[in-house]
Structure formats: C-alpha cells, structure tokens
Amino acid sequence: MILVVDIGNTNIVLGVYRGSELLHHFRLSTARGSTVDEYGVMIHNLFSMSNLSFRDVEGVIISSVVPPLVQVIVEMCVKFIGKDPLLVGPGIKTGLNLRYENPREVGADRIVNAVAAIEQYKCPLVVVDFGTATTFDCIDAGANYLGGAIVPGLGISTEALYLRASKLPRIELEKPKKVIGRNTVHAMQAGIIFGYAGQVEGIVRRIKQEMNAPVLKVIATGGLASLIASETECIDEVNPMLTLEGLRIIYNRNK
Ligand SMILES: Nc1ncnc2c1ncn2[C@@H]1O[C@H](COP(=O)(O)OP(=O)(O)O)[C@@H](O)[C@H]1O
Numbered sequence: 001m002i003l004v005v006d007i008g009n010t011n012i013v014l015g016v017y018r019g020s021e022l023l024h025h026f027r028l029s030t031a032r033g034s035t036v037d038e039y040g041v042m043i044h045n046l047f048s049m050s051n052l053s054f055r056d057v058e059g060v061i062i063s064s065v066v067p068p069l070v071q072v073i074v075e076m077c078v079k080f081i082g083k084d085p086l087l088v089g090p091g092i093k094t095g096l097n098l099r100y101e102n103p104r105e106v107g108a109d110r111i112v113n114a115v116a117a118i119e120q121y122k123c124p125l126v127v128v129d130f131g132t133a134t135t136f137d138c139i140d141a142g143a144n145y146l147g148g149a150i151v152p153g154l155g156i157s158t159e160a161l162y163l164r165a166s167k168l169p170r171i172e173l174e175k176p177k178k179v180i181g182r183n184t185v186h187a188m189q190a191g192i193i194f195g196y197a198g199q200v201e202g203i204v205r206r207i208k209q210e211m212n213a214p215v216l217k218v219i220a221t222g223g224l225a226s227l228i229a230s231e232t233e234c235i236d237e238v239n240p241m242l243t244l245e246g247l248r249i250i251y252n253r254n255k
C-alpha cells in the first residue's frame with residue numbers, strides 16, 4: 001500500500017491506498033511548529049486505530065504548499081516509515097502540460113487536482129478547490145493546464161470581518177435561511193455564503209467566455225466545497241478525494 005500526503009495551509013490530508021482503493025483517509029491541522037516526532041506519533045496512532053502498519057507502506061508521495069513543513073514531513077517518513085517520499089515538484093513526472101508563465105510557481109495542490117480531474121472527467125474542465133484560498137484551475141480540450149484564479153477562502157474571508165470590524169463576531173460558516181439577515185450573525189452568513197456562491201458563478205462564467213467553451217465541466221473539491229456547491233448550479237460535481245486521487249496517479253507515473 002502507499003501513503004499520499006497533501007500539506008495545505010489549514011489541513012494536512014493523508015490517504016492510504018491499496019492499488020486504486022482508498023482504504024483510509026485522515027485530516028490533521030497544519031501546525032507549523034510541530035516536530036518530526038509529533039507528526040510521527042500522530043500518524044502512527046491514526047494508523048494503529050485503523051489496523052494499518054507503517055511496515056506495509058511501500059512508498060509515500062507528498063504535495064505541499066507550505067514550504068516550512070516539507071522537510072518535517074519528509075524526515076517523519078524517513079524516521080518512522082523508513083521510506084524516502086516522492087515530492088510533487090520540479091523533476092517529477094506529472095504528465096501535465098503547464099501553460100503557466102513560470103511552471104514552478106503553480107501550487108502543487110493545483111497540479112495534483114488537475115492531474116486527477118483529467119484522468120476522471122472529460123476535458124475541458126475547471127477545478128475549484130475550496131481551501132484556505134479558493135483556486136480555479138482551467139484545463140482546455142487538449143488537457144493543457146491554462147492557469148486560473150486565486151481568491152480568499154471562505155474561512156479567511158469570514159475571519160477578516162471579525163478581525164477588522166470591531167462589532168462583527170466570529171461566526172459559524174453556516175447557510176442562513178434567508179439572504180436578508182435580521183441580525184448580525186445571519187447578515188454575515190448571508191453575505192459570505194451567498195456572496196461566495198455568486199463569486200464562483202461570476203468567475204466560471206468569465207472562464208467559459210475566455211476559453212470559448214460554453215460546455216465546461218466544473219468539479220469542486222476541498223473542505224468547504226459542498227457548502228457552496230449546494231448554493232449554485234454552476235458546479236457539476238463535488239469530489240472530496242480529488243487531491244488524494246491525483247497523488248496516487250502521480251505516484252504511479254513515477255515509481
Ligand atoms: N470534511 C470537512 N467538513 C467541513 N469543513 C471542512 C472539512 N474538511 C476541512 N474543512 C474546513 O475547510 C477549510 C479548508 O480546508 P482544506 O480544504 O483542508 O484547506 P487547505 O487545503 O488549504 O489546508 C478549513 O477551514 C477546514 O477546517
């Protein structure tokens with residue numbers, strides 16, 4: 001079996017695959033101060049709870065958009081699992097034709113999502129990943145990665161209201177019943193959730209125009225995907241495991 005690890009700005013998501021079957025997945029918070037041993041113990045415990053053993057891990061692949069954590073997780077793999085992990089980055093075969101001005105600049109998670117989407121769906125495609133930031137990744141009919149858009153994520157948008165406006169509280173990211181909020185919490189929830197859905201619709205509409213692709217499949221992933229997907233017609237499918245799938249595919253292309 002293989003271990004796939006996606007290090008995001010909020011969560012580290014781990015998946016354990018046997019062949020193409022995802023046996024288990026786990027989510028840790030991205031703690032920039034945690035040590036090799038702390039991650040080792042946490043992941044070891046998660047494995048034990050699921051009757052998995054580090055001994056059965058043939059290989060590990062990591063994608064990261066948090067540079068200071070890469071070395072920690074790499075060392076954790078070497079020390080606890082006894083494997084040198086593959087890192088999604090320069091030198092690795094992804095099979096993706098990147099049309100970014102500087103391909104090294106694209107977030108590894110965006111590359112991995114695109115690889116999985118091309119494998120699973122018919123191009124042209126847009127992948128929307130609702131993470132710390134929300135990313136839009138555009139893939140044309142020839143499976144070329146064109147680039148896309150990056151917007152503040154739902155969590156940090158909500159946090160910004162609380163941090164910058166004295167009278168606005170910290171709120172739960174929940175959908176209110178009505179768009180006309182009659183108290184502060186409902187007004188904020190309406191603005192964030194319905195405003196975000198409108199933002200996604202607006203960006204997807206412009207992408208369709210710019211790509212000259214009236215028919216374009218839109219796939220959503222990331223922690224908060226289903227919250228927004230239920231509020232807009234422009235998302236065709238939610239695939240929570242897209243990033244893990246992409247890592248598995250890239251691992252197989254490089255072993
Ligand atoms: N299964 C889930 N259900 C609801 N919220 C989630 C879930 N998983 C993650 N989240 C939340 O979604 C947000 C984005 O998480 P994630 O997609 O993991 O971001 P990143 O890739 O930037 O680390 C975070 O606020 C996280 O707490």
Ligand SMILES: CC(C)(COP(=O)(O)O)[C@@H](O)C(=O)NCCC(=O)O
Nearest residue numbers: 008009065105106107109131132133
């Ligand atoms: C845009 C991102 C911050 C999203 O990260 P996430 O929300 O998944 O933690 C990440 O993909 C990143 O740092 N990208 C580098 C810049 C780019 O893709 O152009």
Ligand SMILES: [K+]
Nearest residue numbers: 008109129131
């Ligand atoms: K992500």
